[in-house]
Amino acid sequence: MARKQGSHSDITGPKVRAAALRLIARHGCAAVSMRQIAAEVGVQAGALYNYTSDKQTLLFDLMRRHMEKLLAAYDETLITGTPTEQLRAFTLFHIRYHLPRRDEVFVSYMELRNLSPENFLVVEGLRRNYEDALEGILKAGEADGSFTLPDRKVTVLSLIAQLTGITNWYRDDGRLTQEQVEDIYCDLVLRTVSAPR
Amino acid sequence: MARKQGSHSDITGPKVRAAALRLIARHGCAAVSMRQIAAEVGVQAGALYNYTSDKQTLLFDLMRRHMEKLLAAYDETLITGTPTEQLRAFTLFHIRYHLPRRDEVFVSYMELRNLSPENFLVVEGLRRNYEDALEGILKAGEADGSFTLPDRKVTVLSLIAQLTGITNWYRDDGRLTQEQVEDIYCDLVLRTVSAPR
DNA sequence: GTCTATAATCGGATAGAC
DNA sequence: GTCTATCCGATTATAGAC
Missing domain, CATH: 1.10.357.10 (Tetracycline Repressor, domain 2)
Structure with a gap:
């Protein structure tokens, strides 16, 4: 189950949006942290900034x-x-x-x-x-x-x-x-x- | 303009709710801090807790x-x-x-x-x-x-x-x-x- | 009833290693 | 592209003075 480092741009991008959409719909934008979104995707918070400014x-x-x-x-x-x-x-x-x-x-x-x-x-x-x-x-x-x-x-x-x-x-x-x-x-x-x- | 300490329970309570309503409608509950609500009312954040738990x-x-x-x-x-x-x-x-x-x-x-x-x-x-x-x-x-x-x-x-x-x-x-x-x-x-x- | 001060936590965003 | 570590500011809620 260990997560490797590497390139997953094609798949991680959509996963970030899907996770953000689900969480924001559930709790509201301000109530959802970048850390929560990252956890849902399965990466660390810093990695999200490869997909959004x-x-x-x-x-x-x-x-x-x-x-x-x-x-x-x-x-x-x-x-x-x-x-x-x-x-x-x-x-x-x-x-x-x-x-x-x-x-x-x-x-x-x-x-x-x-x-x-x-x-x-x-x-x-x-x-x-x-x-x-x-x-x-x-x-x-x-x-x-x-x-x-x-x-x-x-x-x-x-x-x-x-x-x-x-x-x-x-x-x-x-x-x-x-x-x-x-x-x-x-x-x-x-x-x-x-x-x- | 110096604000005095004292009793304003009857008037502050409604003012707190009015300020909270306006700010939450504008920005969303999670996006509004107790400090912002207090500032709108004209008191410090701690005072709000006399009106809500x-x-x-x-x-x-x-x-x-x-x-x-x-x-x-x-x-x-x-x-x-x-x-x-x-x-x-x-x-x-x-x-x-x-x-x-x-x-x-x-x-x-x-x-x-x-x-x-x-x-x-x-x-x-x-x-x-x-x-x-x-x-x-x-x-x-x-x-x-x-x-x-x-x-x-x-x-x-x-x-x-x-x-x-x-x-x-x-x-x-x-x-x-x-x-x-x-x-x-x-x-x-x-x-x-x-x-x- | 309000203030000031503070505890304890969590927030977005960035830097540099790999 | 992802990780770890971190900066720095903001958050809720409480404690005790007045």
């Missing part, structure tokens, strides 16, 4: 990577058809992407306040891109008469809050399967964009 | 008080009429109570993970009481046919996430007044409980 940058990397991977995954998802079909596809994508990534979701939202102003703007910009994607779908639906909205931008924020909130309570061994939750939210989302009778 | 208890007090005051305020609010009228009253109450208390909302949600297991159960129980109030309204609406819901409990969580999310983006000097936001959300909430055409 400091703790702030490590946190920023976690958040920036999460948002960039989210946007990349969204771009690879086919969102086609009528606005109603697109909105349903967006809803399913959002749930399926976020539910297995609760630590990323929690950290990316919760630790925004601990970013430097420049880093905050970067993450904020990426988040805005994602909101714009949903806004585009709503706009198309308003244009062709599929959707009637009280306010498009507020509806975007409301829908995302509603959907992301699932990560706070869903349990694999809970009352509902993920598929059932998806169906319920597709229903709720479509109601939101339909004018009341 | 330790940092954990101070945090817990903030969260418990917030939830208890929320429930007390809700109990004093007249929620009457048809289920639709009750749901509208709940929506307005929720927005109007939470929007001026963003620090409380943020801390009570964000710092749950930093509570001891016993303290967590207390806060969780209070939060549950509030959710039950909304569930009661939805149940009444289902019973008399006003509402049609895919799943009552999921709808409760979805509505609260949707409404509480307002605290993350609303700005007094923004595009919309609070009154306009209230109208928009009353509309969105009522759509959620109405079966699609």
Whole structure:
């Protein structure tokens, strides 16, 4: 079990981010020490500085990577058809992407306040891109008469809050399967964009 | 400006909680030191321990008080009429109570993970009481046919996430007044409980 | 009730050996 | 690339004077 010295750049880098993400999601950035992260990875604290210039940058990397991977995954998802079909596809994508990534979701939202102003703007910009994607779908639906909205931008924020909130309570061994939750939210989302009778 | 020694129990206690709330909301519990809180109040760090046995208890007090005051305020609010009228009253109450208390909302949600297991159960129980109030309204609406819901409990969580999310983006000097936001959300909430055409 | 002083520990980050 | 050792400052909480 003795740990050898040597080169493990390719594997240690991801392990550092994984450990940091898990610990920060659990306890908060300020509550987690570099020593704890190092222990989780299986190295000494000093070794972490081969992978990040400091703790702030490590946190920023976690958040920036999460948002960039989210946007990349969204771009690879086919969102086609009528606005109603697109909105349903967006809803399913959002749930399926976020539910297995609760630590990323929690950290990316919760630790925004601990970013430097420049880093905050970067993450904020990426988040805005994602909101714009949903806004585009709503706009198309308003244009062709599929959707009637009280306010498009507020509806975007409301829908995302509603959907992301699932990560706070869903349990694999809970009352509902993920598929059932998806169906319920597709229903709720479509109601939101339909004018009341 | 010299600060005198003396008795200020009645006034210092609330000042400690106010300072702690503001700082913890801004930076997170672990990132805020007792010295910073004391400095904000205008006393030395040691004096804080006349008002709390330790940092954990101070945090817990903030969260418990917030939830208890929320429930007390809700109990004093007249929620009457048809289920639709009750749901509208709940929506307005929720927005109007939470929007001026963003620090409380943020801390009570964000710092749950930093509570001891016993303290967590207390806060969780209070939060549950509030959710039950909304569930009661939805149940009444289902019973008399006003509402049609895919799943009552999921709808409760979805509505609260949707409404509480307002605290993350609303700005007094923004595009919309609070009154306009209230109208928009009353509309969105009522759509959620109405079966699609 | 508040102050000053202090105990005991832990924090981020760096230097140099291997 | 990792380790050990270390600098130096900050942390919570307590003790005793006033």
